[in-house]
Amino acid sequence: MPQSAITDAIFQKAVDAVSSGDLGELQHLLAWHPHLASYRHHTPDDGYFKQPYLLWFIADNPVEHDHLPENITGIAEVIIKTIRQHAPELLQEQMDYALGLVATGRVPREHGVQLDLIDLLIDNGAKPGSGIGALAHNNIDAAQKLIDRGGDLTLAAAVCLRRTDWLPALLEHSNPAERQVAFVAAAFYGYADMLSLLLKHGVDIDALPGKGYGFHSHATALHQAVSSGSLEAVKVLVEAGADTNIPDLIYHGTPLGWAVYMQNTGETGERDKEKFALIETYLKDK
Template sequence: MQTSDITDPIFLQAVEAIDGGDTVLLQKLITDNPRLITDKLSTTEEGYFKDPYLLWFVADNPIRHEKLPANIVAIINLLVTEIKAKAPGIAQQQLDYTLGLVATGRIPRESDMQIAMMDALINAGAQPGGGIGALAHGNTEAANYLIERGGKLTLGVAIGLHRMDDVDRLLQTATADEKLAALTAAAFYGMADMVKFLLEQGVGPNGYPSPNSGFHSHAMPLHQAVWSGSMETVKLLVKAGARLDVADKIYGGTPLGWAEYAPSEVGSEDALQSFTEIAAYLKASSNN
């Protein structure tokens, strides 16, 4: 969603006040229009940002501006105070979902305000999740912080954060899907040591993590290893029997297809070289 997609003029003013860090205007708009706190914005948007509450816009996730106002924590605190006063029955829902948007967002991380924003939401009552969503979006610091604040530690997150004592413990009771999600997470980050460890523990390299796992469920571990640019990780999975002919569920690409597409998304010569070498290796492996 872009700001220009908002057709409700009052809601648009409130979103622009958030984006501009204008607490005075935001407070006036809410005082004059309590529905800004109690009602969702009706949209034609599909996906995770369909019919958003005003609070959701603090995360810039989906990305609209590539930046956040310097006083975004004050904006959050203002909105939370109003929500608890005017809509206590839906406060928990708003807080929890906004925390997820912040924890998985790129702009909060790049703005160096992700932890402060998460802190404000958790202090206000948001329930910390297990961190797998944050991990799936490259936000390792956010994932670790959620665990520190009481989120449930899962095998995938323990693997992603290299918490080996926890990995050994959680592996004993993990389901097959949790193990697959953990392997996919390790592959996503190009953690060859963790991939090797899980394969040695008998985790199979083929399959898609379930949507309930919280990690990317559209691709297999080998796809994610390719995208990480780690040749060592790719080789470990291929030698363990990872299928080379299976397409991901969104783009319809095989691991080789991902390797061939990746250079269009990277800028450095080193990354380009890595993907070129991975593509050549996968082609050779397919012919054997």
């Protein structure tokens, strides 16, 4: 939600103080306007950031400034203290969702504050969950932190974190849905060995998982292996019978189309372009 859409002047000042790291201004605003602890900015549906509380701005997720102040953990601590004092009945809801925004965010990771924010939120009662959201956004360290702090030990997490010591027991007690999520996750990270393992335990190699799986929920495991840049992972899937002609559900691109696109996006470095060129050549031969 663009901050320009905020119409409440006091709330806007508080959001600005969070974004700039102005702790003194934030403390002043919270002292004179304690309703900020429970206030939600009501807007039309804005996806996952609709009707945000002030606390939810600590992650810059969705990205608005592409920046977080160095003292963001102290900023968050002051807001949490105010919520605990003036709106304790809303504390759990605000904390849990703030943790999700931090754990899945790119900006907290890139600014080196993600793990400290996770610790602060969990120390104040946020529930760590499973870490799947963090893993689906390439936040490996955040996922490990969540699990270290009591998060669920899922099969997908074990695969993504390459915790082979967890895998036998988790596989033994897994259901088909859990194995499918782990399979998609292994492809997303390009882990050829994990794909080979999971193929032996009953997964749908061509499934389009849809919403709820995280990762690229609109694409097959083969698409995801292509996007990882791992030719080895692509080979494992193709040689196991993956259909190379299935389009994804959003862009309608085949895995070959994804390989071509990845070479031409401005975000791809020269070394990665070479990886995707090799994948393109391989898929053209199939």
